[in-house]
Amino acid sequence: MSFVLAAMAARVAASDSSSPEQWLTEAEAAYGNVTSYTAIFHKQQRVAGKLLPEETILIKYKKPFSLYMRWVRAPYKGSELLYVEGWNGNRIRAHRGGIMRFLTRNLDPRDPALMVDNLRPVTSTGIGFLLETVAINIRKAIDASELMFSEGAEEMVYGRKTKVFDVVFPKQSAKDYDGYRFVINQDAETKLLIRIRTYDWAVQLVENYAYESLDLGARLKDADFDPKNPEYHF
Incomplete structure (x- = not known):
């Protein structure tokens, strides 16, 4: 009964504000205006x-897909990674931190x-x-009338x-979604x-991603995605 009441409350709350589709459209329009950015990415x-540390x-990111990453704290402090779509055979160039920093490898993004x-x-x-992940899951649930x-x-x-948005998917459709609950x-x-x-x-945290100090005005250049950049250690 408590779950049913919670579901009803969720649907009422959604109807009192913008619809999920309107909300997604607004977020997609905002991202459509982004060309590049820098940020501190928190990942768990x-x-x-x-549950890993x-x-x-x-991170530095530029559309269509150029990505530089440097781990700034343990457990992987000093590691670097570079990926530019269409460059290096679409492979990632990366090295670990510490004593492994001198070993740079070129790997497929899905390499074990x-x-x-x-x-x-x-x-x-x-x-x-x-x-994109949020949009795919929400629209699938909208189409199935189970959001x-x-x-x-x-x-x-x-x-x-x-603003905090809570998205819950039905347990009986577990295989169709990337999780049971998103807190966005x-x-x-x-x-x-x-x-x-x-x-x-099981209501266990599976993924936690956050972006700190997001700079949408970062003027990123080709050098920011060049392994020969003197600030990098590839």
Whole structure:
């Protein structure tokens, strides 16, 4: 009974504000105006039943898909990764930190060496991918008439005022979605999605991605995605 009441409340809350489709359209329009950005990316995943330590990563991103990542805190501090669509045979150039920093490798994004302790390939990084994942799942649930969508209270995320949206998918359709529940933070000013927490059907945290110090005015150049950049160690 409590679950049914919660579902009813979620649907009422959704109807009192913008519809899920309107909300998605607004977020997609906001991201459509983004050409490049820098940020501190916070990433935490549950892999093989174990919740791994949070990773803290400086990222540079430029459309259509150029990505530089440098891990700035343990457990992988000093590691770097570079991926530019169409460059290097569409392979990633990467090295670990510490004593492994002198060993640079060129790997397919789904190479087992990269997928260890990861749920997704590195090509699934960025605020655009976050939005795409949310949109695919929500629209699938809308089409199936089984979406529970509600807007919660405001919440501060790394100094940014955000609106919190709670999305719940039916357990009987578990295989059709990327999780049971999404808790999404949308920047109140930019309308971009800057954090998502995904829970499984045991209500365990599975994925937690957030973007801190998001700079949409970053003037990124070719040198920012060049392994010969003197600030990099490839």
